[in-house]
Amino acid sequence: MFLHFGHSERLLNYYEDESAVCDNCGEKALTYRIVQKYYQIQGIPFLPAHKYTGVSCENCMYGHNNVISENAKRYEKLSKTPLYLYSGALVLSLTFLSLIVLACLSIIFPD
Numbered sequence: 001m002f003l004h005f006g007h008s009e010r011l012l013n014y015y016e017d018e019s020a021v022c023d024n025c026g027e028k029a030l031t032y033r034i035v036q037k038y039y040q041i042q043g044i045p046f047l048p049a050h051k052y053t054g055v056s057c058e059n060c061m062y063g064h065n066n067v068i069s070e071n072a073k074r075y076e077k078l079s080k081t082p083l084y085l086y087s088g089a090l091v092l093s094l095t096f097l098s099l100i101v102l103a104c105l106s107i108i109f110p111d
C-alpha cells in the first residue's frame with residue numbers, strides 16, 4: 001500500500017475592490033483571490049502551508065498570482081485558515097497522546 005503525499009490549494013475568499021487600479025488597462029475593478037496551500041496525505045488535509053493572493057481584472061482579463069501589495073496583505077489577514085486543514089496533524093497528535101497516556105496508566109496500575 002502506498003501513501004499518497006502531496007499538496008493542494010483551496011480558495012479561502014475573494015474580494016472585489018473597486019478602488020484598486022488595474023496595471024494593464026487602468027480600470028478600477030479588481031478581484032483579489034486569497035488561496036491557501038496545504039499538505040495532504042491520502043486526500044486528507046494535514047497541515048496548512050502559506051497563503052497567496054491572486055488578482056484579476058474583469059475588463060481586460062489580466063491576472064497574476066503572488067501579489068505583494070498593501071491590499072493583498074490586508075485581504076490575507078481577513079481570510080483565516082480553516083481549522084479542518086489541521087485535521088491530519090490533530091488526529092496524529094491525539095493518537096500519540098492517547099498511546100502515551102495508556103503507557104503511563106499501565107506503569108502506574110500494572111495488572
Ligand SMILES: [Zn+2]
Nearest residue numbers: 022025057060
Ligand atoms: Zn485590466
